[in-house]
Amino acid sequence: MHTAVVMAWLRWRLLVNLLRPTKRRDALERASRAIQVIAPVIFFLIFIPAVILAGFGGGLAGWYLPQSGNFHSAVFLVLRTILSVEFLLALLAPLLRASQGFTPNVSRFLLLPIPVRDLYVSEVLVAFVNPWVALLAAGSLLLPVGMVLAGELSGACTALAAAAGILVLLTGLETLVSTSASLLFRDRRRAEIATFVLMASLAAASFLPGLLTTFGPVKRRLPDEKKIELKAEQRSPGKSKQPEPPGWSGKPLPLWALAYPPELYARCVALSADHRSGAALLPLAPLLLWASGIHWIGAGLYRRILETPEVSSPRRRGRGVVVPWPRLPGLSDAASAVAVAQVRLVFRSVQGKIQFCILPMVILVMGLLWLRHPKDLAPGGHSLPVGLLLAVAGIFFAMMTLEGTLLNQFAMDRAGLTLEFLSPISDRDMILGKAAAGALLVASRSFPAMLVAALLAPGGSVFLWLSLPFAALALFALMAPLGAILSALLPRPVDPGKITKQNQPHFVASILGMLGNLFAMGPIAGLAAGAVFLLESPALALVFVVLWTGIALLISLSLLRLAERLLAQRRENLALVAQGR
Amino acid sequence: MTEPSESVGLALETHGLRRNFGELAAVDGVDLSVPRGTLYGFLGPNGAGKSTTIKCLTGLLRPSGGTMRILGIDPENNPLAVKRRVGVVPEDLALFDRLTGAETLTFVGKVHGLDKATLRSRSKELLDLMDLTAASDNLVSDYSHGMRKKIALAAALLPGPHLLFLDEPFEGIDAVASRQIKDLLHAFVGRGGTVFLTSHILEIVERLCSHVGVIARGKLVAQGSLQSLRQASHDGKNLEEIFLDLVGAGEDRIPQMEWLSG
Numbered sequence: 001m002h003t004a005v006v007m008a009w010l011r012w013r014l015l016v017n018l019l020r021p022t023k024r025r026d027a028l029e030r031a032s033r034a035i036q037v038i039a040p041v042i043f044f045l046i047f048i049p050a051v052i053l054a055g056f057g058g059g060l061a062g063w064y065l066p067q068s069g070n071f072h073s074a075v076f077l078v079l080r081t082i083l084s085v086e087f088l089l090a091l092l093a094p095l096l097r098a099s100q101g102f103t104p105n106v107s108r109f110l111l112l113p114i115p116v117r118d119l120y121v122s123e124v125l126v127a128f129v130n131p132w133v134a135l136l137a138a139g140s141l142l143l144p145v146g147m148v149l150a151g152e153l154s155g156a157c158t159a160l161a162a163a164a165g166i167l168v169l170l171t172g173l174e175t176l177v178s179t180s181a182s183l184l185f186r187d188r189r190r191a192e193i194a195t196f197v198l199m200a201s202l203a204a205a206s207f208l209p210g211l212l213t214t215f216g217p218v219k220r221r222l223p224d225e226k227k228i229e230l231k232a233e234q235r236s237p238g239k240s241k242q243p244e245p246p247g248w249s250g251k252p253l254p255l256w257a258l259a260y261p262p263e264l265y266a267r268c269v270a271l272s273a274d275h276r277s278g279a280a281l282l283p284l285a286p287l288l289l290w291a292s293g294i295h296w297i298g299a300g301l302y303r304r305i306l307e308t309p310e311v312s313s314p315r316r317r318g319r320g321v322v323v324p325w326p327r328l329p330g331l332s333d334a335a336s337a338v339a340v341a342q343v344r345l346v347f348r349s350v351q352g353k354i355q356f357c358i359l360p361m362v363i364l365v366m367g368l369l370w371l372r373h374p375k376d377l378a379p380g381g382h383s384l385p386v387g388l389l390l391a392v393a394g395i396f397f398a399m400m401t402l403e404g405t406l407l408n409q410f411a412m413d414r415a416g417l418t419l420e421f422l423s424p425i426s427d428r429d430m431i432l433g434k435a436a437a438g439a440l441l442v443a444s445r446s447f448p449a450m451l452v453a454a455l456l457a458p459g460g461s462v463f464l465w466l467s468l469p470f471a472a473l474a475l476f477a478l479m480a481p482l483g484a485i486l487s488a489l490l491p492r493p494v495d496p497g498k499i500t501k502q503n504q505p506h507f508v509a510s511i512l513g514m515l516g517n518l519f520a521m522g523p524i525a526g527l528a529a530g531a532v533f534l535l536e537s538p539a540l541a542l543v544f545v546v547l548w549t550g551i552a553l554l555i556s557l558s559l560l561r562l563a564e565r566l567l568a569q570r571r572e573n574l575a576l577v578a579q580g581r
Numbered sequence: 582m583t584e585p586s587e588s589v590g591l592a593l594e595t596h597g598l599r600r601n602f603g604e605l606a607a608v609d610g611v612d613l614s615v616p617r618g619t620l621y622g623f624l625g626p627n628g629a630g631k632s633t634t635i636k637c638l639t640g641l642l643r644p645s646g647g648t649m650r651i652l653g654i655d656p657e658n659n660p661l662a663v664k665r666r667v668g669v670v671p672e673d674l675a676l677f678d679r680l681t682g683a684e685t686l687t688f689v690g691k692v693h694g695l696d697k698a699t700l701r702s703r704s705k706e707l708l709d710l711m712d713l714t715a716a717s718d719n720l721v722s723d724y725s726h727g728m729r730k731k732i733a734l735a736a737a738l739l740p741g742p743h744l745l746f747l748d749e750p751f752e753g754i755d756a757v758a759s760r761q762i763k764d765l766l767h768a769f770v771g772r773g774g775t776v777f778l779t780s781h782i783l784e785i786v787e788r789l790c791s792h793v794g795v796i797a798r799g800k801l802v803a804q805g806s807l808q809s810l811r812q813a814s815h816d817g818k819n820l821e822e823i824f825l826d827l828v829g830a831g832e833d834r835i836p837q838m839e840w841l842s843g
Contacts (some may be wrong), residue, residue: 188722299743325687337691341684348679348720414675419736422639423692424664575641579673 006532008123047131051138058139062146066155066272076270082136083166083262089132090174098181099195099350106321119120120175120302124295127171140265149272155272158280161285162268169261176298182305203358207365214395257283261290328436334425338433341561342439343411346405351503352441355401360448363394367456388456390465394449395472398442398481399517405492406483408515409434410567410574420450420474421571425562434487435480435560442476444483461538464528467545471524474545474552478520479513482560486512491577523548591650592617592744593638598647606631609799610647618683620766620776622790624783624826630799631779632672635748638777639669652743665693668737669746674729678722682713682732686739690791693740702737707735709838709840710761725755734762738769745769746779751785753800763789787820797828 060170061075128134140163185191257263264287272279328336346352367390410417420430450468490506504510525550531541567574583804587699590626593615600608608630615621636642638649640660649656656663669675683704690700708714711731721729730753737745751759766776766789780786786793787807794804803810807820814823 111666188720236758322685323681323687325684325691327691333694334692337688340686340691341680344684345677345679415673415675416680418671418673418675419677419689420692421641422660422669422671422675424688425692426661436824572641572643 004118004122004125007126012521021218030069038211045078047134049573050131051134051222055138055142055154059142059146059149060145061139061185062148062156062159062273063150064146064173065149065269066152068148068228072270072273076266079269079504080262080266082139083266086132086136086170087173087262089259090170091177093130094174094178094181095198098178098185099198103397116173116303116306118463119306120299124171124175127174128167133134133167133170133174136170140166141579143269150547152273152275154277157278158272158277158284159269162265162272162280164282165266165284165287165291166261169287169294172291172294172298176294176301179298179305183301192350194462196353199350199354200357203354203361207361248392258286261287264290267406287427323417331432331436332429335429335433335436337441338420338425338430339436340432341416342405342409342413342437345416346437346441351404351502354487356445359397359401359445360452362397362533363390363452364456366390366393367453371457385457385460385464387453388460388468390453391450391465391468392471394453395468396445396470396517397447397523398449400514401445402438402441403510403513404503404505406438406479407486407490407509408492409438409487410482411487411578414493414495421575427567430566431484431560431567434484438480438483439476442472446472461532461541463538463542464532467528467542470545470549471528472547474524475517475520477549477552477556478559479516481556482516482520483513484560484563485566488563488570491570491574493577520552589617590617592619593621593649593651593777595638595649596647598634598637598649599645600633600642601645606799608637608644610794611796611799611801611826612804613794613801614804615777615794618770618773619792619795620770620790621778621792622786623777623779623796624786624824625778625779625796629828631796632748635669635671635746635779637776639667639671639746640664640768641765643669662799665740666742667744667746668740668742670730670733670737670748670750672748674733676721676729676733676736679720681718681720682724682728682735683717685732685736689736689739694738703739703741704735706727707738710765711735712758719833727755727758731758731762732755738765744777746773747776749779751780751782759785783821783824787808793820795824795827802827812839 002329061079065072065075128137141160144156144160144163147153147159184194257267264283267283268280268287271277271283325337325340327333328339331339347356367386370386370390405412413420425433454465487505490509492504492506492509494503494505505513524545527544528541531537531544591614593613595611595613598608598611598613599606611630611634612716613634623631623634633642637644638651638656638665640656644657651663653668654662654666671708676809677688680688686704686707687700690704695703697831705714708717711734713731713735714726716724721732724732734750737747750762754762763785766778770776778786778790790807791803792806793810795802803813803823805813810820810823811817814826820827
């Protein structure tokens with residue numbers, strides 16, 4: 001108990017200290033940090049009423065279920081859905097957290113005089129702080145209270161035991177997955193491969209429903225099927241709303257439920273509420289067995305993670321002392337070195353790899369869906385130049401995925417930024433190098449996407465296809481200086497080895513960057529649409545887009561000078577932020 | 582580009598160098614004089630202002646006041662000229678985590694405009710010397726602390742600097758590497774180079790450095806050759822004793838914690 005209190009205090013202090021200002025930040029930096037901290041505070045304020053509401057819901061369900069009524073099935077549908085989501089979260093959340101670099105760093109506690117068993121227990125107790133577990137705890141623990149109020153005392157006892165069982169099981173499962181993830185993710189290379197596989201699998205899984213609906217057998221509902229159902233309903237009103245007879249809870253334990261603990265809990269509660277407390281013990285026993293088994297394995301793995309030293313992948317043999325480092329045309333040695341370093345860093349990050357691989361996949365899936373039902377997406381049933389539109393989407397997505405790099409281009413170098421600041425690299429070379437890196441990255445992402453679009457649906461005007469690279473150049477020409485300006489004003493320390501929030505730019509910079517993207521696309525879209533639809537000349541669209549690209553490059557040059565001056569003024573702060581201070 | 586004045590015998594000099602963080606004067610009117618061709622140890626207790634001084638000298642922090650000349654050049658007016666002539670191993674080592682050791686050296690070489698042959702031969706020599714050849718293809722993030730320190734030192738030496746700034750170069754380094762680095766620094770100084778280093782290991786500074794500066798609470802409290810400092814102390818004290826006297830941590834501050842009975 002003492003250990004649990006100490007651990008709770010530690011977590012509380014870490015949270016509070018996060019909000020404390022530090023002396024080394026300037027006013028702008030402090031304001032930007034404060035904005036980032038507000039979101040969790042708001043979440044916390046919303047969370048407390050949500051827990052109260054969940055408890056009230058649980059109590060109400062407990063009071064309602066032992067009585068005769070029409071909605072027992074509906075209540076259990078909600079309960080089963082919640083339990084399935086919780087079960088999935090307990091499995092996936094620790095993996096996702098680990099892929100973002102949040103693995104429990106328990107080794108630092110090893111030096112303290114705390115038994116491993118106590119550490120494990122405190123780790124399990126911490127799982128109760130997770131919002132989804134806390135919500136379930138409130139609901140499931142107050143459900144038996146509702147049953148007591150409804151007069152079902154013996155049922156309440158089994159429901160309470162089942163609630164304890166499912167909560168212990170879910171927290172144990174989360175700790176077990178989290179510990180396993182720690183074992184897997186504690187080696188950098190292995191962690192990055194696992195993260196890449198996990199993210200790619202999740203992305204692929206998200207495409208599946210769309211593809212299955214499109215290519216799977218479609219069962220179409222006959223137009224008058226609904227009417228027939230309505231008439232039948234009118235002939236025998238209220239037939240489906242008979243109060244559920246006793247025994248509504250069904251069989252005590254179907255065999256398949258043994259493998260799925262949430263169903264064991266649902267069965268146990270249903271039988272308890274259905275005045276069959278004796279039968280409720282049948283699902284309760286395997287539920288408690290599951291919970292103990294998971295904790296037994298979890299505690300063993302936890303001990304293993306504490307007792308085994310850090311491991312690392314075997315080192316690669318050195319191949320050479322000088323690596324290929326191309327000099328980019330039109331850039332100085334220094335600017336070229338900055339650009340090549342940036343491209344290498346992005347391609348070595350998990351996020352960079354995922355974005356590079358997934359964008360063509362997204363365009364492919366979008367194209368397949370579109371080509372299968374072209375008229376669903378075309379206004380008035382007109383045929384659209386699908387390939388061209390997909391290619392435009394590819395350019396837009398390529399720009400969007402570059403956000404993490406473009407809008408935080410200095411701080412993302414971390415300690416490497418100090419090396420750049422210590423090296424004889426002028427502000428201009430720095431800005432130009434970063435812009436060149438951004439251009440290479442946009443090209444590396446948009447070109448495969450455009451290629452997929454062209455192969456999938458090659459139709460449309462050649463002039464419009466030719467205008468696409470210019471459109472991409474014009475768009476990037478305006479975004480490059482904006483990215484540099486926002487990166488200098490709103491730097492955020494990031495870790496390129498992690499994904500999602502850990503590797504995102506400042507959220508104000510993200511919003512401004514997104515707006516900038518839309519504004520920069522406006523003239524291009526307007527000019528192309530005007531030429532095609534009003535003047536009916538795709539060739540003119542190409543001319544207009546080329547002219548606009550020239551104008552955009554001129555605007556870009558003057559904005560890059562502004563970014564250069566800003567960088568000179570913000571060097572000191574950027575170096576501090578990049579070091580994570 | 583301003584060429585350094587060869588007549589000046591100082592590699593580094595500052596007058597009234599100041600750096601404030603709000604109300605706190607981290608560096609408070611420091612007048613440094615570092616002769617060319619010397620190994621200069623910059624000492625001070627934790628939080629005395631050593632790293633802040635180095636950051637000001639290397640352009641990572643803008644001084645709040647005072648003047649500086651590095652190798653005869655004013656770094657505020659011509660920072661790039663200074664950066665072309667100095668090598669720095671700062672406190673946080675300043676390395677890209679996701680470049681390999683070999684790529685780090687290539688990056689630095691390219692930024693300094695070294696040709697391919699020079700870059701190859703210097704990189705090979707430095708990697709061999711630092712015993713990093715076998716690990717040259719590994720990401721810096723996979724290096725141990727000692728390896729990171731060595732690759733940072735190799736990167737600082739690669740362009741052939743005239744002046745080296747080293748912030749705690751011997752911290753976390755094994756005895757073999759430490760010996761190699763000491764030999765390297767002696768050779769560097771023997772060929773006319775200047776080293777400005779900070780260290781908490783006073784024994785190393787005493788054996789390695791010819792000149793010492795001591796900073797306490799942001800102020801330079803002593804500066805000169807080791808010999809002159811010893812003579813000034815009159816009692817033939819060693820550097821540790823001189824240092825403790827200067828920073829005001831004498832025997833009267835021995836803790837009286839009787840409960841530490843063992």
